[in-house]
Amino acid sequence: MADRYDVQFVTIHGHRRAYVRAGSGPVVLLLHGLGCDHTTWDAVIESLSRRYTVIAPDLLGHGQSDKPRADYSVGGYANGMRDLLTVLGIDKVTVIGHSFGGGVAMQFAYQFPERTERLMLVSSGGLGPEVTPAIRAITTPGFHEVMGVLTLPGVRHLGIAGLRTLSALGWKSTRDFDEVAEVFDTFKDPAARHAIRHVVRAVVDWHGQIVTMVDRAYLTEEMPMWVVWGRDDRVIPVRHASQAARVAPNARVEVIPDAGHFPHKDHPYRFSRIVHDFIRSTEPAKYSRARFRALLKDGGESAAPVPLRAVAEIS
Template sequence: MRSKGDATAEVEFVTVHGKRRAFVRTGSGPALLLLHGLACDRTTWDRVIPLLARKYTVIAPDLLGHGLSDKPRADYTLGGYANGMRDLLTVLGIDKVTVVGHSFGGGVAMQFAYQFPERTQRVMLVASGGLGSEVTPLIKLVQAPGWEAAMRVLTIPGLRHLETTTLRALASYGGGPLRKYTRDLDEAATIVESWRDRRTRFAVRHLVRAVIDWRGQIVTMSDRAYLTEAMPMAVVWGRDDQVIPVRHSSNVAALVPDASVTVLPDSGHFPHRDHPEEFVRLLDRFVATTAPSVYSRARFRRMLSHGTARGPRLVTAADTA
């Protein structure tokens, strides 16, 4: 089933395990799976999908609990999302992909590569979770006891309109020292709009509880980073990211020495939206200059047998104070 979406391609729907999932599929060539972040949806990739579709088959889903996908009482863990992406790709007849994950979607991308290495060719992480503990306090508040009641009030029509209009006005603020704090507020306005849906708020709250507590991010790739030895990895971050600190990109050098790391200036938590042409160039170069991972069960078993449960120590705020 298809319906006309607001992106450059039609939105398609498929039902898997009784749950309807929305996605965009466009272009032809090697397959890219684009995974959006917490409380966003596939439209976060709108500026890069048309450019990527010239050379690649692009699959951009709305993760369960987001966008036009169903928002049931379900498994909102990283493992659950990875399973869902495996099942979606299977239904679409796509065997192997380069996975590109933004923010929370980066955590899903790493989990997908861990659970299904035989189906993962490469991984690109964009301002990703899972590389350190720090995260903006605003996300931590989602699990606060009064968050749901507060959101019911803050998303009533008149007040919501005032909030989103203000956020978008601030986002259009020009240059100057405040720009790094206001750059991503248009995305914040879109998130506030989505929270008018009670089911979306339910899904986001359960998702946050699965990966974040009051101390910060719970899930980390550090204990399993050695498994990326045979998996090409690239990392892209915005220098002015106010959601997940850019210093987390430095952890990649310790965790995955062969990974490429690019920090884009004049960019916040959404570098693919701030600099779409440069982002596409980086992704295209990553695909062109790396051989796709080839899964070997014997090699994977050997890495598991000789790996370590303790990865390199991650950079924290205290280290840079």
């Protein structure tokens, strides 16, 4: 994955972490998905950085960050983002998470509401059990060994070429294969394969996703939350967007036609506009320990599920 922006590094808890910083203004934290890195946001960093300070890290075990034997749970990642922001002198952010990064974003908002101004989920994990079988397969015995064979130089190059050819055909079912090819290429590194396997096992088993925000969604009552999805997502079904709106009544949902699992790459201008509209039209959350305590004590029992509040399609 080529870099369009200068990558910076900081060492935290003995592990080197890579990140990109661009622009000025209110801070937007962009969290990538499984097997990706900060470059998945390249198409939108420039436009977002005209109005905001953009922080786009490589999560531990991904990209140019270290890949140690470490805690790869969503809680561990949320802690890592808190520590990174602290080192960078940033107190509060609008956090935007894609796919697995959406799960990390939700966990960050849950663990550190005093540092979260808004929450945006993009084709996010954590909203239902369904997930593509390709991700479930990572949890199976022998994945590391099989992938070691498939990523040998000749085999890997052939596989990448095949995935990119299928992506170029324009079929809805294969539209995301160019990104899949990038992820597949990272598996040539044994450390990356080990890290990804630990990440997936923490959130997915053979039956699907096992980590969910549903039981704690009521805590978003005091925080602006938008959900963005590609209508043609084949990795995590678009119906999970409706689930988000049902369990978080104040959430707004944007479903983008003619987009797959990476709507920020399929339609970067539209995505940037959505982010700007989100920030412009909402007030930053104001953390109240007393209110948070009251919500926890109530446990969401008084917040019955409600119909979908808003589903907007962008043509």
